Amino acid sequence: MDINFDMINNYSRWLDKIDTRFWLPSNRELIILFGYMSSGKTEYAYFVLRKNAEKGNKVMFISLELPEYDMKLRIARKKAWVNKFDFQTKKYNQHQKQIMIDEFNKIDKQPNLLITSPEEKSLWEIMKQIRTAYDRWYRFFVIDNLDKILSDGREDENTRYQRITSQLQDFKNENNVCIILIHHAKKPDSKWLVYKPAGMAGMRGSQKIMDNATQVFEIYRDLDPDCPLEDRNKVSITQLKDTFEWANWYENIYFNKWEYVEEMPKPF
Numbered sequence: 715m716d717i718n719f720d721m722i723n724n725y726s727r728w729l730d731k732i733d734t735r736f737w738l739p740s741n742r743e744l745i746i747l748f749g750y751m752s753s754g755k756t757e758y759a760y761f762v763l764r765k766n767a768e769k770g771n772k773v774m775f776i777s778l779e780l781p782e783y784d785m786k787l788r789i790a791r792k793k794a795w796v797n798k799f800d801f802q803t804k805k806y807n808q809h810q811k812q813i814m815i816d817e818f819n820k821i822d823k824q825p826n827l828l829i830t831s832p833e834e835k836s837l838w839e840i841m842k843q844i845r846t847a848y849d850r851w852y853r854f855f856v857i858d859n860l861d862k863i864l865s866d867g868r869e870d871e872n873t874r875y876q877r878i879t880s881q882l883q884d885f886k887n888e889n890n891v892c893i894i895l896i897h898h899a900k901k902p903d904s905k906w907l908v909y910k911p912a913g914m915a916g917m918r919g920s921q922k923i924m925d926n927a928t929q930v931f932e933i934y935r936d937l938d939p940d941c942p943l944e945d946r947n948k949v950s951i952t953q954l955k956d957t958f959e960w961a962n963w964y965e966n967i968y969f970n971k972w973e974y975v976e977e978m979p980k981p982f
């Protein structure tokens with residue numbers, strides 16, 4: 715058997731220190747990205763896909779939480795720093811309106827980025843859409859999120875996680891694709907709901923999912939409204955599993971006008 719050097723892809727997480735620390739995402743990988751609600755999982759996964767689409771890779775974002783239009787509108791609003799209430803009550807200026815229009819059109823017309831939201835949230839329907847996109851040369855997929863995929867009959871939660879991740883594992887192996895599956899962390903046991911990094915034990919169904927994943931990452935952001943101003947946009951990414959290399963590294967990155975950057979933006 716010879717090494718096939720032509721199978722190397724050119725995916726990236728688009729931040730040099732993240733790529734250097736965690737290596738490049740590659741084909742035949744099932745990557746789990748988990749964290750608490752509002753920690754930035756969807757935004758980061760979309761950032762990675764968008765940058766890869768701009769680089770020429772054909773990528774697909776499967777949203778199980780929002781319809782396609784709402785997903786595109788959410789991204790456009792956030793790019794213009796317009797929250798949902800201000801959008802509904804038209805409390806935005808002309809400059810923000812133009813940013814939303816430009817961003818929405820950019821997403822809608824990006825030839826390499828496909829955003830879809832199946833009406834039926836079964837794994838069968840999701841795989842049907844993935845296979846259709848695969849036939850059109852899409853090779854990089856994000857599924858948002860695992861908890862929204864329907865149960866098959868009366869299976870318990872762990873059995874459902876095992877079934878879903880096993881089928882995704884088989885598909886990525888057989889078809890030479892990369893899949894990022896977004897998942898939630900457990901809520902803290904403390905009655906004060908102090909959100910600290912959860913670690914592997916804080917991921918729901920952790921053992922079943924970890925068995926089938928090639929990489930597992932936790933994304934964490936301080937959700938305390940009283941946290942220091944300079945920490946509000948800091949996001950830590952910790953690698954908890956890598957099938958092929960040593961894991962348990964972390965890096966901090968930062969929000970800056972709904973982009974991710976490597977260094978803390980100034981001024982705040």
